[in-house]
Amino acid sequence: MKQRNGSIQQSKLKQAEKLLQRYEMDTWLILTREGSDPSMPLLIGVRSVHQAAIFIRQDGQHLALTSVSDKGNYEGTGLFSKVVVYEDSMEEVFQELFQELSPAKLALNFSASDHLCDGLTQGLFLWLEDVIGAESLSSLEISSEKMLKELRSLKTEQEIERIQQAVDLTTDIYDAVFSQMACGMTEIEIGQLFVEEMKKRDVCNGLGNPYDPPLVCAVRNGLAHRKPSHYQTRPGDIVIIDFSLKYQDYVSDIARTCYMLKPGEEAPPEDIQRAFDTAIEAITQSIYELVPGKKGFEVDQVGRKVIEAAGYPTIRHSVGHQVGRATHDGGTILGPQRIPPRPEVEGVIQPGEVYAVEPTVIQDDGLPCILVEENVLVTNDAPIILSKRQTELVTIKKNQVI
Template sequence: MKGSSMELVHEKLEQAKILMQKYGIDTWLILTRESSDPALPLLVGVRSVHQAAIFLRSSGEHTVLASQSDSGTYKATGLFSVVRTYETSIESLFKSTWSELQIQKVALNISEGDHLCDGLTLGQYMWLEKITGKENLQKVEISSEDILNELRSVKSSTEIETISEAIQLTTDIFESVHRTIKPYMTEKEIGSLFVYEMKSRGVTSGLGAAYDPPLVCAVRHGLAHRKPSSRQVEPGDIVIVDFSLKHNDYVSDIARTFYFLKENEKAAPVEIEKAFQTVHEAITTSIAELIIGKKGYEVDAAGRKVIEEAGYPTIRHSVGHQIGRATHDGGTILGPKRTPARVAVEGVLREGEVYAIEPTVIQDEGLPCMLVEENVVVTDAGPKILSKRQDELWLVKA
């Protein structure tokens, strides 16, 4: 692994040790094959081809059981006190290690509500039951969801630095495209500008395949999570671009809105400018609510209120979500309160969480729509905006 990647994994494992002590868990077991568990890159940073058993310990003395071909990779990380190797079957080695460790409470990556915390496959869980005994396992097992949720959400200093770099690259690309974009280009052609800029900087898309274009939607052609179309953008169009970029395994998530001026226009029509200013105010209000201890639905309510009081339909999605290794990185969501309770929006904000803030104006029948998205980190001194804010509607001359 590269130096920065190694530093990051060491930070996260130290954080995991502290969390295990906090929750009274002596062992966190990750069973993986073909890198099946999404927690593996965060905690270990290497790809395991064959079946591996990773025993993370609250003492910091971690053990891994790996195949002969995989064991060298684990040793090279320097993360494990013990690396044990098997030739054809892991079973006997696993049984002896399980017995030796005298596990009192073991966390498993099982979750009903968060796919990022649900990395233990059914097949491997059934294998674990068979090896340890179903009743014995039930006495000691617990979901790792609380630990893994906090571990993913609360970013280390290296993670925040890497995310900030991704955000800066995203901002640079947006500004470059703004200088290049022209009327009568198709949505696909606009998307290709972003792909060119990613390749020239050695970065990739944060969503989908490596060089997928961002979401590019001329509002007149319909606003949805869709690929850019072959339809042209004309003067008088509002164009929304929602762009997630991946840099060193961490992502940004930023959206900008353009207005294509008609001939002889020097500014956008009043109703379009009003929609932009409403969204800008809603973002400012939402960011001000990003205080440690606030609940997700409280932040959502503040931003949502601005949109509704301006006379627009209520927001169709959440006001914000976390970013990190994924564009939607799990944990607390800044969404509306519901009955029955939605666990993710009941979560509280913690120092080190990074949020994408996106209260929107979305209307049908050709009425103005507006999407602007900013990235913000929660700190003990208050919210810190990581992205360069869009303070005015971006105009494209005829």
């Protein structure tokens, strides 16, 4: 396991070297303590207890400056040409190392819009400013945001394999839960079915605590990002489930919609079926547009148009987002253009990115709402749907699935 984790991080550092060359930056500095920077799991795989400085270099001679107690963790990665240690205070050793490297440009993890690229805390920035001088830092610093977005977005072969495994486990759990669901269960009871299936497979939730249930919402009880409630499902209910699963540090994000049949019904009512069909068509059209060179907002426009043309309210969220190490993995978002502009929706779609695609029918006052979400890999050819698509509304009787 450790070897495979290391190989992923080794490949991400190779990507980083190429990006430094492309953007003509010689040094990328990551300052971290107590897991403060979200780029560390992706690039290094070490959670520093004490303050540490990581120097990623264009020439591949990467360095780590760390405390004595953290030294072994950094050396164990095999990623560094040198691991330098400080004992009481890092300032003096950092200054010596910085002068030795003498960077011409210094990439730092700060961003005005992407939290996954904004790992340099204000306190550590002020520390750096004090150690090397505000004027000197101002002449060197540049945001690493462009590089870090690409590193998170463009998945290696091993990363795609892990996402695929997470997706397969997710759809497998959905199948298992649907075989057990019955009208009359509470939202909490349905959520607990997912927890038990995760435990059976030794996997955990990709959002929140490891054994948190997924989002389980009976539309009649209110559709929102909330925990399952004691609401008891009854005939005629639409139940929406949104589930992210983590497998070896990579996640899925897949949503499904069910309908609780009323006595005597063999199929959902026409208005519910029509809402479902509209959502599925919006997903299909969005996936078709998910090709290299398109911008995020262009894909959003396609899915949004299908929903609106059918007479439903416009989508309240983005049509899609990236998944990877995080359920919302940053980078380009399939969202609408706004004023002021959002850099993420202006991003260009690239091969190797994985998106959760979810154009949704959302209405108020208990009217039909549908959420179906699929995970899709962008390639130079056609998009590859990683998840087993939901193309039919799951219908549930009191005691069995149809």
